Amino acid sequence: xxxxxxxxxxxxxxxxxxxTLTEWLHLAMDQTVRLAVTGLNQSGKTxxxxxxxxxxxxxxxxxxxxFFECVSSNRFAGSRVMMQPDVDVSAFRYDQFIQPLTQQRxxxxxxxxxxxxxxxxxxxxxxGLIHRQLSxxxxxxxxxxxxxxxxxxxxPMLELSYAEWSAQIFQSxxxxxxxxxxxxxRTLLQSMEMRKADDALLRQASGxxxxxxxxxxxxxxxxxxxxxxxxxxxxxxGTPLLTFCPLPxxxxxxxxxxxxxxxxxxxxxxxxxxxxxxxxKDHFSRFDRQIVLIDLLKALSKGxxxxxxxxxxxxxxxxxxxxxxxxxLSRLLWPKIDKLLFVxxxxxxxxxxQHHNLERLLxxxxxxxxxxxxxxxxxxKTMALSSVTCTRTVVREHDGRRLSFVQGxxxxxxxEILLFPGEIPESLPRAEDWDANRFNFMEFEPPRLIDPEAxxxxxxxxxxxxxxxxxxxxx
Amino acid sequence: xxxxxxxxxxxxxxxxxxxxxxxxxxxxxRPVVLSLEQDGEAASRVEPVEAVMAAGExxxxxxxxxxxxxxxxxxxLLVAILLWVSLTVQDAVLFLRQQWQSHLLLGLFxxxxxxxxxxxxxxxxxxxxxxxxxxxxxxxxxQESYRVISxxxxxxxxxLLRRVALLYQEREEMVACLESFYQQSxxxxxxxxxxxxxxxxxxxxxxxxxxxxxxxHASAAAVMTAISPMAxxxxxxxxxxxxxMVREIAEVYGARPGAAGSLVLLRQAIRGMxxxxxxxxxxxxxxxxxxxxxxxxxxxxxxxxxxxGLFIARIGLQTMQACRxxxxxxxxxxxxxIRKALQRELGNGKSQER
Numbered sequence: 145x146x147x148x149x150x151x152x153x154x155x156x157x158x159x160x161x162x163x164t165l166t167e168w169l170h171l172a173m174d175q176t177v178r179l180a181v182t183g184l185n186q187s188g189k190t191x192x193x194x195x196x197x198x199x200x201x202x203x204x205x206x207x208x209x210x211f212f213e214c215v216s217s218n219r220f221a222g223s224r225v226m227m228q229p230d231v232d233v234s235a236f237r238y239d240q241f242i243q244p245l246t247q248q249r250x251x252x253x254x255x256x257x258x259x260x261x262x263x264x265x266x267x268x269x270x271x272g273l274i275h276r277q278l279s280x281x282x283x284x285x286x287x288x289x290x291x292x293x294x295x296x297x298x299x300p301m302l303e304l305s306y307a308e309w310s311a312q313i314f315q316s317x318x319x320x321x322x323x324x325x326x327x328x329x330r331t332l333l334q335s336m337e338m339r340k341a342d343d344a345l346l347r348q349a350s351g352x353x354x355x356x357x358x359x360x361x362x363x364x365x366x367x368x369x370x371x372x373x374x375x376x377x378x379x380x381x382g383t384p385l386l387t388f389c390p391l392p393x394x395x396x397x398x399x400x401x402x403x404x405x406x407x408x409x410x411x412x413x414x415x416x417x418x419x420x421x422x423x424x425k426d427h428f429s430r431f432d433r434q435i436v437l438i439d440l441l442k443a444l445s446k447g448x449x450x451x452x453x454x455x456x457x458x459x460x461x462x463x464x465x466x467x468x469x470x471x472x473l474s475r476l477l478w479p480k481i482d483k484l485l486f487v488x489x490x491x492x493x494x495x496x497x498q499h500h501n502l503e504r505l506l507x508x509x510x511x512x513x514x515x516x517x518x519x520x521x522x523x524x525k526t527m528a529l530s531s532v533t534c535t536r537t538v539v540r541e542h543d544g545r546r547l548s549f550v551q552g553x554x555x556x557x558x559x560e561i562l563l564f565p566g567e568i569p570e571s572l573p574r575a576e577d578w579d580a581n582r583f584n585f586m587e588f589e590p591p592r593l594i595d596p597e598a599x600x601x602x603x604x605x606x607x608x609x610x611x612x613x614x615x616x617x618x619x
Numbered sequence: 620x621x622x623x624x625x626x627x628x629x630x631x632x633x634x635x636x637x638x639x640x641x642x643x644x645x646x647x648x649r650p651v652v653l654s655l656e657q658d659g660e661a662a663s664r665v666e667p668v669e670a671v672m673a674a675g676e677x678x679x680x681x682x683x684x685x686x687x688x689x690x691x692x693x694x695x696l697l698v699a700i701l702l703w704v705s706l707t708v709q710d711a712v713l714f715l716r717q718q719w720q721s722h723l724l725l726g727l728f729x730x731x732x733x734x735x736x737x738x739x740x741x742x743x744x745x746x747x748x749x750x751x752x753x754x755x756x757x758x759x760x761x762q763e764s765y766r767v768i769s770x771x772x773x774x775x776x777x778x779l780l781r782r783v784a785l786l787y788q789e790r791e792e793m794v795a796c797l798e799s800f801y802q803q804s805x806x807x808x809x810x811x812x813x814x815x816x817x818x819x820x821x822x823x824x825x826x827x828x829x830x831x832x833x834x835x836h837a838s839a840a841a842v843m844t845a846i847s848p849m850a851x852x853x854x855x856x857x858x859x860x861x862x863x864m865v866r867e868i869a870e871v872y873g874a875r876p877g878a879a880g881s882l883v884l885l886r887q888a889i890r891g892m893x894x895x896x897x898x899x900x901x902x903x904x905x906x907x908x909x910x911x912x913x914x915x916x917x918x919x920x921x922x923x924x925x926x927x928g929l930f931i932a933r934i935g936l937q938t939m940q941a942c943r944x945x946x947x948x949x950x951x952x953x954x955x956x957i958r959k960a961l962q963r964e965l966g967n968g969k970s971q972e973r
Contacts (some may be wrong), residue, residue, distance in 0.1 A: 206799065206802065206803075210819075211815075211816070216819075340664065354852050395764035432825075492807075496773070496808075496809075497773040497774065499807065500771055500773060533807075536806070537806060537807070540632070542630055547627070547630065549630075549632070559634070560634045561632065562633070562634055563629070563630070563632075564627070564629055564630040566627070566629040567627065577626075581628060581629070582628070584631065605807075606804075
């Protein structure tokens with residue numbers, strides 16, 4: 145109706161004002177939580193979010209979430225997927241992801257490489273005196289934002305100039321395995337004519353640099369790879385924004401307006417402004433709660449370089465978090481992250497008695513960034529969990545020793561095996577103790593549910609994660 | 620150093636044709652370790668607490684020696700008792716001999732009487748001793764769970780909780796929550812998590828009952844002291860109230876303390892209030908006493924009653940901590956609600972003594 149009247153623009157303005165007002169009201173009433181889920185390098189993000197939504201949609205008092213207080217105390221009054229608030233972000237397709245997991249012959253959902261979002265409305269009976277007087281049931285809107293962890297690695301670039309950033313990259317290329325992997329790209333740079341930029345050559349240089357990053361990621365599982373969009377380009381693939389690479393310091397004379405250096409620098413700055421800063425402003429700075437997923441088992445099996453790389457990556461990411469306790473006024477103006485959860489995922493790949501060691505190991509790795517966050521008033525917790533459990537622990541005698549095996553169907557096979565994947569050390573092994581045969585972690589097929597329609601997916605400690613992330617908002 | 624491997628290499632085995640192999644983790648029967656034990660004849664025949672004691676025998680004897688450090692005072696007491704007993708025995712023997720000498724019938728009568736008397740006395744002491752040991756069981760269980768919690772172990776929690784569950788499994792209202800606990804305790808849970816879950820799902824029911832006992836006694840004491848005119852009557856009533864409450868709380872938690880046990884518990888509670896409870900006293904007490912003094916100004920007797928009620932309540936809360944087989948892992952129950960209940964009670968001006 146409003147479309148046909150001359151006051152249409154006014155109506156739209158009012159509508160949008162009303163929408164904003166409602167959103168602000170929700171924020172002020174503490175009814176929205178923006179939960180950012182991120183992880184480095186295939187740490188099981190999509191499965192985690194899918195499982196989280198699945199558990200929330202199927203939550204009942206006896207549905208296996210004993211540590212999620214709102215559900216176990218029977219105050220939970222249902223939840224559903226809602227229309228997402230941001231129209232310019234693609235939707236997290238829960239229905240598509242849950243389908244392969246719950247079919248007769250289950251399979252893992254395909255991995256995603258873009259920013260996506262899903263909104264859940266959770267109804268619950270509040271415990272607070274005032275809240276209870278106002279209404280018998282409150283609603284909490286939970287926005288879960290999924291974004292590639294690789295993009296996080298761009299955040300430290302915001303503070304660096306092109307020259308500083310280049311110097312950092314070349315510094316890291318001094319050490320193995322980057323040294324060998326980057327040889328081809330560095331050789332090209334040495335032979336390049338720097339004074340006059342040639343588009344084809346620029347593309348070749350950036351192509352080789354991208355290739356180097358991809359090899360670091362795929363062959364060695366390294367995490368600290370900048371710029372993040374080079375490995376996960378999303379919609380920017382092939383644009384000039386992604387056609388640059390670090391350059392060595394080449395002196396004033398070869399930095400003319402037409403030179404390779406100046407063009408690369410220009411693109412670097414454009415990348416910072418148009419990609420990194422925009423992501424930071426539009427999404428990152430609006431998160432309330434953050435969960436960082438880490439595949440420790442993979443890092444453990446890859447060796448010490450991988451481990452230290454991951455630690456550096458984590459530290460540099462977490463330096464950029466906008467932490468702080470969120471009071472009412474500041475929540476309206478600039479919501480801040482006040483809870484941070486580090487999670488070692490896929491913990492079902494080892495026996496239950498190893499979980500504690502895994503958690504200790506995780507504690508050691510995130511010690512420094514977690515400490516910084518705690519100092520800024522953020523509540524930090526570490527946990528070893530499994531979004532979807534594919535194995536169970538079986539104790540067997542083997543070679544005169546009682547060992548805890550995991551029993552499950554390894555990925556790509558169709559028969560169950562018993563696997564003792566090696567013992568998780570309590571602390572980081574020294575480089576010389578890091579034997580290639582020490583660990584044998586395997587991926588497993590998802591569990592086959594007896595009654596996929598009614599049953600909920602088995603998990604490990606997902607309820608404790610929910611309690612930490614949402615417990616206070618659901619009280 | 621010498622190149623010896625300190626770790627166990629990975630092993631992969633084919634699943635042997637074991638009787639039942641679940642196809643998925645969800646389908647696999649959850650290892651309900653605790654319920655297996657419930658059918659055991661030990662549990663069904665022996666009185667619950669005794670079964671627990673049998674399970675915790677070794678630990679108990681260990682800690683019994685640990686607490687047997689009474690020092691000079693205990694030694695003195697023991698010698699005094701021994702002296703008293705031997706004097707009584709000697710007296711009795713002399714007396715009986717005299718009676719036998721004077722007349723056969725007299726001797727027979729007094730001997731019979733003495734035998735009956737000492738028999739009764741021995742039964743009484745024996746029962747008191749047994750009950751006292753039952754009370755110790757709770758302490759032993761709590762000490763063990765402290766260890767499990769602080770060391771973050773794996774695999775010790777279930778046997779421990781099995782013993783705790785024996786205390787309550789015959790109560791009707793506990794069947795449902797024990798059942799739900801067994802159902803929810805997944806096999807991946809570490810000991811600390813298991814204890815937390817048990818505390819939350821099972822012991823919270825017991826806590827609520829114990830808390831009710833505390834509130835009831837505290838409010839009754841507040842009203843009675845407030846209306847009684849005689850100081851000595853107040854004091855007597857106060858002591859009797861305390862002992863009664865302590866005993867009831869211990870019963871709620873699964874022990875049946877005799878007089879001696881109750882006294883020990885009371886002493887423990889008061890000591891707890893002086894020591895660990897001091898911070899609590901400082902934190903809540905200042906605010907409360909401020910409130911009390913205002914109340915006292917308005918109505919001296921009511922103020923005194925309120926103070927007495929709160930004192931009893933504190934003892935009650937301490938007793939709860941001393942009787943609970945697992946330590947409070949979250950927030951221990953506090954005075955806030957009791958205070959409200961007391962004020963309501965005094966405000967109404969009528970006793971709800973039951």
